[in-house]
Amino acid sequence: MTALATDTALRIDGVSRVFGAGAGQVHALDGIHLDVRPGEFVCLLGASGCGKSTLLSLVAGLDRPTVGTVDTGGRRVGMMFQDSALLPWLTAGGNVEVPLKLRRVPKATRRARVDELLGMVRLAGQGDRRPHELSGGMRQRVSLARAFAQEADILCMDEPFGALDAMTRDLLHDELERIWRETGVTVLFVTHDVREAVRLGDRIVLLSSRPGRVAEIFDVAMDRPRRIDEHQVSELASVVTARLRQEVARHGH
Amino acid sequence: MATDTDTVTSRSLEAGSGTDGRNLGPGPGGDPATGDPATPAQRTSDEALAGLDALDLPVSSGRPTAGRIWSVTWPKIAALALFLLVWQIVVWSGWKPTYVLPGPGDTLPEFFDQLGTGEFWDAFGRTLTRAGEGYAVAVVLGGVVGLVVARFGLLRAAVGSFITALQTMPSVVWVPLAILLFKLNESAIMFVVVLGAAPSVANGVIYGVDYVPPLLVRVGRSMGARGFSLYRHVVAPAAFPSVLAGLKQGWAFAWRSLMAGELIVIVPGHPSIGADLQNARDLSDTVGVLVSMLTIFAIGVAVDAVFNILDRRMRERRGLLSEGSNAVRAARGPRNGRPKEDLAGPTGPVGPLSGADTSAV
Numbered sequence: 001m002t003a004l005a006t007d008t009a010l011r012i013d014g015v016s017r018v019f020g021a022g023a024g025q026v027h028a029l030d031g032i033h034l035d036v037r038p039g040e041f042v043c044l045l046g047a048s049g050c051g052k053s054t055l056l057s058l059v060a061g062l063d064r065p066t067v068g069t070v071d072t073g074g075r076r077v078g079m080m081f082q083d084s085a086l087l088p089w090l091t092a093g094g095n096v097e098v099p100l101k102l103r104r105v106p107k108a109t110r111r112a113r114v115d116e117l118l119g120m121v122r123l124a125g126q127g128d129r130r131p132h133e134l135s136g137g138m139r140q141r142v143s144l145a146r147a148f149a150q151e152a153d154i155l156c157m158d159e160p161f162g163a164l165d166a167m168t169r170d171l172l173h174d175e176l177e178r179i180w181r182e183t184g185v186t187v188l189f190v191t192h193d194v195r196e197a198v199r200l201g202d203r204i205v206l207l208s209s210r211p212g213r214v215a216e217i218f219d220v221a222m223d224r225p226r227r228i229d230e231h232q233v234s235e236l237a238s239v240v241t242a243r244l245r246q247e248v249a250r251h252g253h
Numbered sequence: 254m255a256t257d258t259d260t261v262t263s264r265s266l267e268a269g270s271g272t273d274g275r276n277l278g279p280g281p282g283g284d285p286a287t288g289d290p291a292t293p294a295q296r297t298s299d300e301a302l303a304g305l306d307a308l309d310l311p312v313s314s315g316r317p318t319a320g321r322i323w324s325v326t327w328p329k330i331a332a333l334a335l336f337l338l339v340w341q342i343v344v345w346s347g348w349k350p351t352y353v354l355p356g357p358g359d360t361l362p363e364f365f366d367q368l369g370t371g372e373f374w375d376a377f378g379r380t381l382t383r384a385g386e387g388y389a390v391a392v393v394l395g396g397v398v399g400l401v402v403a404r405f406g407l408l409r410a411a412v413g414s415f416i417t418a419l420q421t422m423p424s425v426v427w428v429p430l431a432i433l434l435f436k437l438n439e440s441a442i443m444f445v446v447v448l449g450a451a452p453s454v455a456n457g458v459i460y461g462v463d464y465v466p467p468l469l470v471r472v473g474r475s476m477g478a479r480g481f482s483l484y485r486h487v488v489a490p491a492a493f494p495s496v497l498a499g500l501k502q503g504w505a506f507a508w509r510s511l512m513a514g515e516l517i518v519i520v521p522g523h524p525s526i527g528a529d530l531q532n533a534r535d536l537s538d539t540v541g542v543l544v545s546m547l548t549i550f551a552i553g554v555a556v557d558a559v560f561n562i563l564d565r566r567m568r569e570r571r572g573l574l575s576e577g578s579n580a581v582r583a584a585r586g587p588r589n590g591r592p593k594e595d596l597a598g599p600t601g602p603v604g605p606l607s608g609a610d611t612s613a614v
């Protein structure tokens with residue numbers, strides 16, 4: 001719990017994570033360095049299996065690095081999982097309420113807060129529905145509301161919109177960007193989708209595979225709000241894609 | 254804890270700051286153009302989301318309850334009628350003289366007559382009290398043992414298979430020991446019931462905790478749940494289906510054990526259904542035997558119905574009902590083809606125990 005400089009919300013310093021031992025060892029991450037500014041939106045991009053989820057787990061404190069440190073300066077880290085991962089025995093509202101209960105928010109405040117958060121993700125009045133009664137997109141939004149209920153300073157999102165149709169995803173990009181601007185939360189956003197990364201990120205961190213290393217960092221100096229079908233977005237996306245291909249091709253031989 | 258005052262103060266959604274989440278006011282340093290809560294762009298996106306949501310919501314399958322009750326009741330009535338018919342046919346066939354095997358026409362009136370006597374209710378009450386007390390003790394004991402064993406790996410290795418072995422022990426086997434330890438009294442019966450039921454309850458808890466999906470544990474931990482709060486908010490509810498299966502099976506074992514106990518451990522001056530059954534047998538009173546058996550059967554069915562209601566409600570709430578709207582939706586085509594998790598649910602298997610239910614006492 002060292003003091004981070006005020007312009008750093010998260011410092012990932014020389015982090016490696018090795019799974020297993022002996023011949024079957026997997027170097028999931030190797031010597032990752034990354035500083036993230038408060039309120040920054042960072043997208044993590046990389047081929048499947050390059051260690052993106054592992055990195056988020058380390059940041060969220062669900063796992064420990066083999067070498068190196070992850071310093072959040074005592075900030076609260078929230079996590080949104082790839083599939084919505086709602087608790088199936090609770091209603092949508094109940095799911096959003098859990099983080100509030102865990103922080104011992106008084107009951108009266110909790111009610112109002114849940115309604116507020118569901119409103120934020122455009123699910124006002126749907127709080128009594130059970131997860132299985134919601135569509136995939138709606139579940140994802142409940143999950144988003146739950147992540148925001150943690151009042152995290154750093155929000156880790158692991159391919160949150162990967163399984164959604166393009167239209168729902170576009171709309172959720174708008175929602176997420178709006179909420180991010182309103183709250184000033186720092187976001188670490190994992191995706192496979194290069195355009196999505198360009199659409200949302202202030203910076204794009206490209207990871208190489210086996211071992212996972214930072215291959216390149218792209219600054220996205222584009223005005224917001226962006227549209228995913230915008231010319232500029234496509235342009236940068238093709239640059240990033242070319243670089244990603246290069247990374248993947250390294251493993252071809 | 255949020256220590257960085259910068260971030261905290263700049264967050265318009267911090268609890269207590271009184272901001273309305275729906276207020277689209279610009280964040281600090283945000284774009285003033287978004288200040289209007291209903292910019293046309295925002296409105297369109299809202300409408301689009303609402304449209305998609307409307308398409309996505311399941312069609313509620315609200316069948317009328319009266320119809321549903323009838324649809325589950327009539328097969329039972331038909332089965333009962335069939336059973337009575339077969340019984341009557343066997344009697345008519347003259348396989349045994351009617352004083353050895355009376356028909357339903359002799360037995361049922363006697364059964365209903367019995368319902369009007371004080372002795373019957375006395376015996377009924379005592380048996381149910383024994384069952385209730387023994388089951389309650391078994392639930393507490395089995396629950397605690399299950400939790401402790403599930404929590405500590407060493408104990409698991411030591412007693413895990415022992416519990417399963419205990420579960421397969423026919424409970425009559427405990428009766429002689431119980432009589433030697435406690436003589437012919439209530440404690441002996443209690444002993445048999447508790448030992449019969451507790452292992453099932455413990456196993457239900459152990460399996461339940463074992464099969465909590467790791468993802469849900471990670472979800473809980475990522476929200477800051479640790480130790481007891483993790484158990485309360487994630488592990489316990491996730492384990493509930495298996496625990497309920499264990500409770501149901503535990504009841505079946507408690508009831509069987511109780512009958513084994515009551516047939517053999519007859520406490521003088523303490524009439525019970527099992528004692529009545531034994532008495533009737535001693536007097537070669539087949540009608541009496543059948544009346545007691547009917548009573549035992551009826552209680553078993555009634556308690557089973559309670560467990561089934563609980564089970565059904567739990568599965569309904571978690572979207573685990575196969576006849577529910579999900580299966581219907583999934584079967585109806587691509588538009589409704591939700592991911593399979595809807596059907597399986599991330600709740601872990603409900604029935605690692607159900608197979609053992611058939612092992613008779």
Ligand SMILES: Nc1ncnc2c1ncn2[C@@H]1O[C@H](COP(=O)(O)OP(=O)(O)OP(=O)(O)O)[C@@H](O)[C@H]1O
Pocket residue numbers: 019020026027028046047048049050051052053054055192
């Ligand atoms: N618990 C574990 N034990 C062993 N190996 C693991 C474990 N978790 C992850 N790995 C390995 O670490 C590597 C990185 O995994 P990770 O899940 O972080 O990839 P990812 O970038 O998130 O992939 P995807 O994009 O497919 O989700 C993989 O090779 C995986 O096999």
Ligand SMILES: [Mg+2]
Pocket residue numbers: 052053054158
């Ligand atoms: Mg992953």
